[in-house]
Amino acid sequence: MSTQSFNDRFLRACRRQPVDRTPVWFMRQAGRSQPEYRQLRERYSLLEICQLPELCAEVTLLPVRQLGVDAAILFADIMLPLGPMGVHFRLQGGLGPVVEAPIRRSPDIERLRPLEPEEDLPFVLEAIRLLRGELKVPLIGFAGAPFTLASYLIEGGPSRTFTQTKAFMYQEPALWHRLLEKLAAAIVQFLKAQAQAGAQALQVFDSWVGCLGPADYRAYVLPHMRRLFSELQDVDIPIIHFGVGTGGLLELMQEAGGDVLGIDWRVRLDQVWQRLDYRTALQGNLDPATLLGPWELVERQALKILAQAGGRPGHIFNLGHGVFPQTSPEHLQRLVELVHERSPEFISGFSSQEEAAP
């Protein structure tokens, strides 16, 4: 039996409680940057891995063992709940999700079935139960946010400009809201089920919402996000609210909800925190591309982020978006060590400042 005790730094930071070291994990830590994962993918598709709880648990554990991160994220995909809702899609390597029959009209939306996670996605919940027996760090469950899922459903695949999504939103506002309502309801059920199965934190990925201006976010997305978070209020675990390119939306995203906001590298962490009155924990925000450079660059940029966080309770070190496949696992491992070794300086600096305050 392992004598190692449970590492709760990540959960403490989510609640803005003091920690000994800044917790660190990486979005897309389980996946293509790991040779072991690539080997498995020669025999199984991504969706097959998700549907086999033992294998899914194994892939989730890989980065925890190899990198020493302070949290595990369940191996799954934001597209998973759309299958049982009646959407036919595939995950195309190097591209992303491709939807066979994109949503165009009212019947396409009415046809979407409500999600019943215990019947529809039992393998996800089983993987969570298996993992809770193994892990000494918290397990993060997740789902895609309504806007980001709607963008795949309407575009039929990835997009740079989201023109079809926006055209639908502007031309068919009633249908848009109906679609987002249905997606939000499904996501709430899915996240509740993950929490009940044992997930200790949840992340809502609104990866592509940064394509919207603040007025459109307020009109077309905020009401759904507000409802989503309020329906999750009795789920007593921290929730991370994440998006890319959201510099102009952060106050609105804070208003929508979540205990932690995930921010990308286009904003300065110290300025964001001040803007948000330090009322929300922050996760981020190293540019994942930094890891493609020499170690000295990674070190310099990571220390800059720790300095901007200033040792204040409520920072979770992460990248601003997912790990690139070509990232060297050694860099990731060294980055975890760096954050653990160097953050105590900043943390003690912050506490002595607090003591000095009148």
Ligand code: CP3
């Ligand atoms: O380690 C982890 O982060 C957990 C696993 C995870 C995956 N997808 C596995 C996966 C998570 C958290 C996701 C979320 C996800 N999926 C998001 C939100 C996060 C983000 O990146 O903004 C989005 C937008 C998707 C949709 C999706 N699925 C994309 C864009 C891709 C990549 C396509 C490509 O090949 O570049 C996928 C496929 C996918 N999901 C992979 C992995 C590891 C790719 C590798 C493979 O095919 O094995």
